[in-house]
């Protein structure tokens with residue numbers, strides 16, 4: 001079954017055919033990948049073959065593996081995902097590394113905002129990794145908020161969730177603002193993989209009004225008004241944004257530093 005699954009996905013030109021066949025066959029059998037290999041001599045029943053076949057056909061139509069299995073790992077924890085939310089990306093973990101470094105285990109209460117929470121990956125991880133944090137997670141999508149709340153409950157994270165359109169109407173001040181806002185322009189959408197373009201939520205991907213810096217500007221303005229003394233904004237950037245990000249922050253009177261992701265691409269603006 002595994003061999004046929006691999007062969008089927010390779011014929012469909014999926015570069016990760018071997019790994020994906022293992023993940024999808026394991027999922028069809030109700031196992032994880034490790035247990036699949038421990039159960040290689042276990043007989044399979046017709047219903048399992050049908051389940052695997054359906055998953056493979058959907059994968060061949062470029063549905064992302066994470067939506068087919070319903071989960072994706074972020075910072076070492078399994079998050080539930082479905083087409084209501086962006087699939088968490090490994091490069092977004094840099095926001096958490098930087099937040100932890102800035103936080104340094106301080107003991108006083110730290111008010112954290114995660115703007116555009118999606119699956120809740122940043123809010124939940126911040127709540128679990130930063131001691132004495134009080135995390136507010138906002139999104140305009142009700143579907144995202146309900147999935148994020150389920151992730152927080154399952155992973156035992158204390159997070160307050162709120163539906164809001166933009167950050168400006170939120171009350172109070174924050175020590176830390178984290179965000180991975182939508183920054184893709186419609187013009188760039190042709191270059192996206194079909195997995196992303198056709199299956200991930202447009203609301204999570206595309207910047208309003210075709211302006212990749214829309215949220216960067218609003219978040220920088222928000223940070224200038226609402227960050228506590230010594231506080232930080234960490235905002236993820238699209239590849240084309242890095243060259244403008246420091247100017248945007250400096251023209252709002254903020255300090256700015258760019259951080260590279262593990263691939264060496266400037267990925268996060270730090271502002272204060």
Ligand SMILES: C[S@@+](CC[C@H](N)C(=O)[O-])C[C@H]1O[C@@H](n2cnc3c(N)ncnc32)[C@H](O)[C@@H]1O
Nearest residue numbers: 086088116117118139140141165166180182204
């Ligand atoms: C790129 S996704 C990031 C999701 C998650 N934080 C992550 O890093 O995987 C951006 C999120 O911003 C939300 N969003 C889009 N427009 C918004 C708005 N006007 N107000 C609040 N959230 C918004 C989307 O629903 C989506 O969940």
